[in-house]
Amino acid sequence: MNGTAPRPDAESGWADLVTTALLGTDRRPPARLVPGRPAPVTLLDAAAEATVRRRAGLRAARAARRPERAPEDPRPALPPAAAGRLAALLAERSGGAGGGRRGSSPDLMELLPQWLAAANGHGYAAPTQALPALLDAARGRTDLRPAALAFAGPRALWLARFNPDWRFALRTAPGGAALPDPGDAEAVRELWEEGLFAERVALLGALRARSPKLARALLAGTWPTERAEDRLMFLDSLRAGLSAADEPFLEKALGDRGRNVRATAAELLSALPGSALAARMAVRATACVALDRSGDGPLIVVEAPHECDSGMERDGVVATPPAGRGERSWWLGQLVEAAPLGSWPERLGGRDAREIVALPVADGWQGELHAAWCRAAVRQRDARWSRALLGAPSAPEAGGPGAVSLAERAKLLGTLDPAERAGWVAGFIAAHGLSEAFQLLGVCAVPWSAPLGRAVVDALNIARDAGSYPWSFSGVMGLAERCLDPAEAARLQSLLAVPDEREDAAPGAGGYWAEAFQRLVTTLRLRAAMADELRPAPAPGVG
Template identity: 85%
Template sequence: MNATSAARTGADPAVSWDDLLTAALLGTDRRPWAGAAPGRAAPTALLDAAAVATVRRRAGLRPARAARRPEPAPEDPRPVLPAAAARRLATLLADRSGAAGGGRRGSAPDLMELLPQWLAAAVGHGYAAPPQALPALLDAARGRTDLRPAALAFAGPRALWLARLNTDWRFALRAAPGGGAALPGPDDAEAVERLWQEGLFAERVALLGALRAREPALARELLASTWPKERAEDRLMFLDTLRAGLAAEDEPFLEQALGDRSRNVRATAAELLSALPHSALAARMAVRAAACVALDRTGPVPAIAVEPPLECDASMERDGVVAIPPAGRGERSWWLGQLVEAAPLGSWPERLGGRTARDIVALPVADGWQGELHAAWCRAAVRQRDAGWSRALLGAPSAPEAGGPGAVSLAERAKLLAALEPAERAAWVAGFIATHGLSEAFQLLGVCAVPWAPPLGRSVVDALNIARDAGSYPWSFSGVMGLAERCLDPAEAARLEGLLAVPDEREDAAPGAGGYWAEAFQRLVSTLRLRAAMAEELAPAGAPRAPRPEGPSVQPPDAVG
């Protein structure tokens, strides 16, 4: 390599890989390389420069002027990733074939969509990332924020070491607790106090979260010690750390925060207190809500009568009620919804004649207030994570109104489902799909545990088969098909063999639809088999192996995609 070329690629950060690539594609005759004189030596100088740049890219370093050699990377004590799994990771990181949108994607699995699942499994097994994969892993996480938590957990301490050397990966330092710095333990009182008083905001948030998980009382004391001096936006962020492990012991501090000068801080404190059913705020809200909602026995059948509040007084505002409604909302209905949402759900049976949640939801509501009242109960059930009320508000999945009187939207239904146990959640969504099909099921499927329980998986496959038989194109179901590729149990691959053939085309079918459906099901089966192979490759040595799905063998890692 000549000295000029080495200087260009080694010391000048302005020389980029794109510059090298452009010169190579156009040729040094048309695009003379600045690091060498024109002539027969120019191509050699360009290749030498590309070799140096390639080494630096693989090492994770950007070109820069000579400086003090960095400290060695920290050791990663976790077990080494199995060789087959390491090859699979390289394939997943190299793949860029995933199609955007809902168009035709062919029959090959979308490897980039399997990367999050692979990373979660690798982290679950406790493996260390191969050092040579770290640059590509950090590049992938930089481009996709959904990958970052699992990617950084898998990459371990060496990712933070690299991030300090390459500005492209500084996101890893921002995402790591305390910017990647080691946090003192709760027993080191002097270090804890010093970091809390002098640390950067990210370090203080990380410290508070770490203490919250191990010594909640100490975390509250630390927060209270500087609370009046903190900025409003910082107080809001600090208060948000109390969501994890929220307990009755937090009530005194949160009650004090109700008098905060920031409206957002007051609202957050009120929300947290209302999630504690036995708090004083919850009791105050129960009294206010009970004054607005009562059982009317004067008609032929009992009904719920609603009389919303006439005003929003100062005590209501202190307890988190927002006085001014959004555009298009009436004041009184806005106030009513907030009171009912914050009242403990356990207070309603006594107020409404000893009825259960299911019986209360079934009662008629006078004067058109049912939607407002049930929507508020939905928000309360989600906030208080009350499975009984969630179940009652969801109703039967086969109901004509598709989810019960309280589920005013698919988003609300999905939130209510999250309060149920995974098996019950999957059974409800399976019943919903069996009755209503897949057109409204995408959000509901997104809250179900992976892999899908067998009844849910069967309901999805049956609904896709029905859609195929209807003769339409599969692209309107591409979202559900993509979920099925990632969430179906790989053992279901054998059941799908009969769907791989191109069906006889009906006269009223869209032209070529059968072939497109066969291609989509082929991709689904290939992906399920690939996921089974991935799980087998990640299994620790000596662990029992799950049975592989029947059918043709999965392609080797270097041939997939």
């Protein structure tokens, strides 16, 4: 850049240039006029320089030593068509649809996460010219960051050092440096003892996946000297790959001086049904729940704890309930959710999970007891209990007696394998429609299975034919655009026409439905094209 154009301050300069352009250079001359050059030309020179600097990601400053070259990215380059598609997706970053009617055009920004996942699956490198826009997109949407930074690769981390707006990338992938090999004990210990907190968290996570014993040894070695908030974060990393080998360390953490640390250690131990803490909780919980056979049929009776003693508190039971909760029911729920689910059949007459859930519960304790079993099933990843608590998807009120909320049903579904999960949600939609399905659809694998996709499309079609208020289904329609199998596009052709509107239909509903289905079909075709563009070209000579 030449020295004739002014160099506005990086933070306020662009706003000043825009203000000058809006007011006109006659009313507000540029901050520093250049002799012999008209004011409008000087303003345009300044805007050009600022634009280049913003795109480069480098703020104007005094000349300094040149930075080291960016590292090479050995991954294969994107196919040209896919590179063009990425540019189009990133161009939509700041121009997404607003809260009103979206028309029939696809929302390209909502397709970017899916595109990034597919590109990472193929192992492609990001085009160099796309790195600033990728970093800006990841800065604006935290849900994009893992996939965007994985795709952007080492060159994006190099670039992020020159722009404070992109420092989040350095925190997400500390320093951009590769973590030491677990076999290099000296390098591992040096990074653990001297690294930044984010680097230590990343190291612990990597070791957890490759050498759990080494990860525990590092953590145990510095545990007494770590800050409470750091201990909590480190302890949370043990969730991945949690096993019985972690029990001794977690038992010691039950005596930690930090309350949140103790609670997390107790939660992790209760997720290990064979742990000593789980056994202690089983004794306490089963003492509160019994089977009464004296009446017309078996009945579960509950006697909640009368106190929260020091042993219960050490094992993670929080003594003080939240506002509006009774102490005894609060303590009971914590005991039951931490007790191994395998302890209940013997306590309740040898019954399996379905039979236990079907038993009546005396004195209004059913909701509390079943809700605690829901939390236990999620924590212990027990699919049998989840099925029992969910019940049949076609059951009245769309769930088993323990599924007291959509949020709990969604969590229970998360313990099932993807095919079973999708089948349950498809049955739910077929029986109850889409009014409560949005949260459940969010836990289903993408692309949706054929039965689930058909159930969603059929329910949308029924809602359209019934003259339902169309905008109440916009969330499900948006999910369908991202999650429906692109192969379903052909089956949707018959839904593109504007239907005859019923007298009791919302005004303009028919046009909205046709527009929404047109957008859905267009988006599905676009997703199919994106997938084709990302496929590697066949090797020469291969038919």
